[in-house]
Amino acid sequence: MTAQLRPLGDRLGMEVLGIDLSGPLSASTMQEIDAAFAQHPVLVFRDQRLGAADLMRFGGHFGAPQPHILKHYRHPEFDAVSYITNVGADGTIDPAGNDRATAWHADETYNEKLPRMAMLHALEVPTARGGTMFADMRAAFDALPDTMKVRIDGLTGTHRRIAGPARAWALYRQTEAEAKAHPERYHPAVLTHPISGRKILFVNPSHSTGFVGIDPDEGERLVGELCDFAVQDRFTYYHSWRVGDLLMWDELATMHRGAGDAPPQDRRVMLRTIVHPN
Ligand SMILES: [Fe+2]
Numbered sequence: 001m002t003a004q005l006r007p008l009g010d011r012l013g014m015e016v017l018g019i020d021l022s023g024p025l026s027a028s029t030m031q032e033i034d035a036a037f038a039q040h041p042v043l044v045f046r047d048q049r050l051g052a053a054d055l056m057r058f059g060g061h062f063g064a065p066q067p068h069i070l071k072h073y074r075h076p077e078f079d080a081v082s083y084i085t086n087v088g089a090d091g092t093i094d095p096a097g098n099d100r101a102t103a104w105h106a107d108e109t110y111n112e113k114l115p116r117m118a119m120l121h122a123l124e125v126p127t128a129r130g131g132t133m134f135a136d137m138r139a140a141f142d143a144l145p146d147t148m149k150v151r152i153d154g155l156t157g158t159h160r161r162i163a164g165p166a167r168a169w170a171l172y173r174q175t176e177a178e179a180k181a182h183p184e185r186y187h188p189a190v191l192t193h194p195i196s197g198r199k200i201l202f203v204n205p206s207h208s209t210g211f212v213g214i215d216p217d218e219g220e221r222l223v224g225e226l227c228d229f230a231v232q233d234r235f236t237y238y239h240s241w242r243v244g245d246l247l248m249w250d251e252l253a254t255m256h257r258g259a260g261d262a263p264p265q266d267r268r269v270m271l272r273t274i275v276h277p278n
Pocket residue numbers: 101105106107256
């Protein structure tokens with residue numbers, strides 16, 4: 001089986017044609033997917049019909065799928081697969097569902113161990129819009145002025161779960177136990193991707209608070225400035241979901257956010273898993 005690639009966006013988003021993810025994949029097919037993913041940090045496989053077990057198997061190729069921090073959304077059989085949905089257990093639509101995760105972020109940068117990638121599988125999609133947006137943090141780094149590259153290369157970024165200039169967590173009241181469980185963590189402001197070797201601007205406005213050795217206010221301003229730069233149209237892709245899409249993204253090389261623009265009463269049901277490197 002040979003995969004064909006078809007660009008979806010100008011910069012980011014690559015459709016992979018000719019692969020059915022519902023069964024076991026040959027070593028050569030997996031090599032093709034690995035090669036495509038190393039170059040293209042957002043891959044989309046259309047018309048898939050996958051269950052939680054399929055996500056576990058496919059995700060397991062890239063590392064170890066992790067149980068999500070929010071237990072409430074976990075799949076009953078596979079705790080490393082979660083539902084992303086605005087449909088409650090009683091079938092009613094939560095109109096606030098549109099607002100979740102609509103600030104730019106990368107997942108779990110407030111942990112010491114960073115995830116490698118994540119995937120979403122669309123089971124039900126809104127009648128219009130309701131997309132997910134991605135920003136290419138490799139392209140953003142490459143396009144920074146040289147003076148800024150020099151300024152941030154070698155800096156260590158500080159990260160917290162409930163923080164960052166996006167104020168994504170403004171209404172969230174963290175318990176003392178949660179605060180204790182999520183101390184400040186440190187990651188290079190410029191990461192070198194372990195597979196592609198590309199340099200990545202590694203800050204995000206939902207968890208990055210600043211930089212070691214830089215005044216906190218100035219650090220947060222710099223995070224904001226870098227993130228504003230990275231989310232210009234020229235670095236981003238808006239994915240319009242179709243039922244059956246399996247979209248996987250590189251958690252180091254991209255930021256993402258829900259567009260939050262679907263009709264509020266439309267159902268949206270997805271399966272997700274986040275995969276850590278082995
Ligand atoms: Fe996320």
